Every structure is written in C-alpha cells, then in structure tokens.
Amino acid sequence: MRILVFFDLPVLTAKERRDYRQFRKFLMKSGFMMMQESVYCKLAQNSTAAESIIDNVKKNKPGDGLVQMLKVTEKQYAKMEFIVGESHSEILDSDERLVIL
Numbered sequence: 001m002r003i004l005v006f007f008d009l010p011v012l013t014a015k016e017r018r019d020y021r022q023f024r025k026f027l028m029k030s031g032f033m034m035m036q037e038s039v040y041c042k043l044a045q046n047s048t049a050a051e052s053i054i055d056n057v058k059k060n061k062p063g064d065g066l067v068q069m070l071k072v073t074e075k076q077y078a079k080m081e082f083i084v085g086e087s088h089s090e091i092l093d094s095d096e097r098l099v100i101l
Contacts, residue, residue, distance in 0.1 A: 001044045002077045003053050008038060009065035019062040026060045044071075 005027060010016045030053070032040035044050035050071050061067045 001047065001050045001074065002072050003032075003042045003044055003050055003057075004035075004070040004072065005032065005040045005042075005057060006038065006068045006070070007065060009062055009067075016064060019064070023060065023062050023067075027057075030056065 007023070009020045009023065011020050027040045028034075030042070032042045035041050042053060044053055054069055054071070057067070057069060
C-alpha cells in the first residue's frame with residue numbers, strides 16, 4: 001500500500017513558515033518521499049501499518065492549512081499516468097522485498 005499526503009499550508013507569517021518547515025521535515029524523517037512540491041508518498045507493508053502511518057501524520061499536522069491523505073494499493077499506484085515528464089525509478093518505487101535470514 002501507499003500513503004499519499006497532500007498539503008497546502010500558509011506561509012505568510014514567521015510562525016506559519018516554521019510550521020511548514022517542521023511538517024515537511026517530519027514527513028521526510030518518517031520515510032516519506034517527495035513526489036512533487038507538497039505531495040509526499042510512503043510505502044506501507046499492510047493496512048495496519050498504513051493506519052499507523054496515518055495516525056502519526058494526524059498527530060504531527062500543523063495547526064493551520066489543509067492536509068489530505070490517500071491510501072492506495074500498489075496496483076492502483078502502478079496505474080498512475082505521467083502526462084508531462086517521466087517516471088524515474090528509486091528503491092521506494094519498488095515492491096520487491098529483501099529478506100536476510
């Protein structure tokens with residue numbers, strides 16, 4: 001599964017800019033990858049892990065602005081169409097697993 005986070009945060013005052021930076025840093029430290037500005041994505045192993053990720057984002061959301069989340073399956077994510085630009089492959093875009101015993 002993938003968790004997509006979309007946000008539109010105000011950045012007019014110094015406090016709003018600080019909240020924006022803190023939220024963005026939180027997402028990156030939590031393992032989210034930036035797809036485009038204000039759109040981040042994270043891979044979740046299963047529904048339980050996805051719900052945990054969603055709860056964690058809710059706990060760390062800024063006070064103002066709009067934060068939206070979308071949970072999609074890998075099959076749905078793979079059907080994403082790129083109208084302009086191109087897809088580039090990264091480790092997080094792969095559903096392959098490495099198991100070391």
